Amino acid sequence: xxxxxxxxxxxxxxxxxxxxxxxxxxLEPLEKQLASLLEDHPEYHRTVQGSDDVLDHDFTPEDGTExxxxxxxxxxxxxxxxxxxxxxxxxxxxxxxxxxxxxxxxVEHLMMxxxxxxxxxxxxxxxxxxxxxxxxxxxxxx
Numbered sequence: 729x730x731x732x733x734x735x736x737x738x739x740x741x742x743x744x745x746x747x748x749x750x751x752x753x754x755l756e757p758l759e760k761q762l763a764s765l766l767e768d769h770p771e772y773h774r775t776v777q778g779s780d781d782v783l784d785h786d787f788t789p790e791d792g793t794e795x796x797x798x799x800x801x802x803x804x805x806x807x808x809x810x811x812x813x814x815x816x817x818x819x820x821x822x823x824x825x826x827x828x829x830x831x832x833x834x835v836e837h838l839m840m841x842x843x844x845x846x847x848x849x850x851x852x853x854x855x856x857x858x859x860x861x862x863x864x865x866x867x868x869x870x
Contacts, residue, residue, distance in 0.1 A: 735783075735784075735797075736783045736784065738797065738801075739782065739783050739797050740783060741758075741759075741762065742762050742766070742776055742797060742800065743776050743777075743782075743783075744759070745758075745759035745760075745762040745763050745766075746762070746763060746766050746773075746776050746777065747777075748763075749763035749766070749767075761804060761807070762800070762804070765800045765803050765804065766800070768833055769796070769799070769800065771796075772796040772799075772800070775796050776796065799840075802840040802843055802844055803836055803840065805843065806836055806839055806840055806843055807836075809843075810822045815859035815860075815862065815863055817863055818863065818866065821863065821866045821867060821869075821870065822835065822839070824870045825838065825839070825866075825869055825870055828870060838869055839866060839869070842862060842865045842866055842869070843862070845865075846858065846861070846862045846865070
């Protein structure tokens with residue numbers, strides 16, 4: 729399972745999927761998704777292929793590095809939302825944004841900014857994310 733409370737196991741899944749991809753080994757469906765995300769993010773290859781220290785590293789704004797695992801996880805979460813159209817209407821909004829911008833990866837980054845903010849705010853306030861407000865924020869991007 730990908731979404732676990734065990735940060736180390738989650739990060740190792742990304743690393744394992746990438747190693748298998750590079751070796752040409754067969755991949756499970758989730759591993760294929762992870763490898764595809766990593767193909768789109770060559771800036772993370774060195775981190776994912778690096779030492780085991782990355783498994784326990786705390787990526788903070790203060791150290792000037794983005795958390796690649798969080799970034800990739802937000803891509804994956806957004807793709808799941810769009811694929812299941814949950815919250816209802818997000819798939820249609822995504823299509824509209826794709827028509828406007830034409831670049832799927834850039835659209836995901838715009839949408840992920842909103843997703844990250846809403847998740848952070850919900851966590852900070854100790855409540856579930858407000859799906860209606862999230863969709864409204866995404867509509868504003870169109």
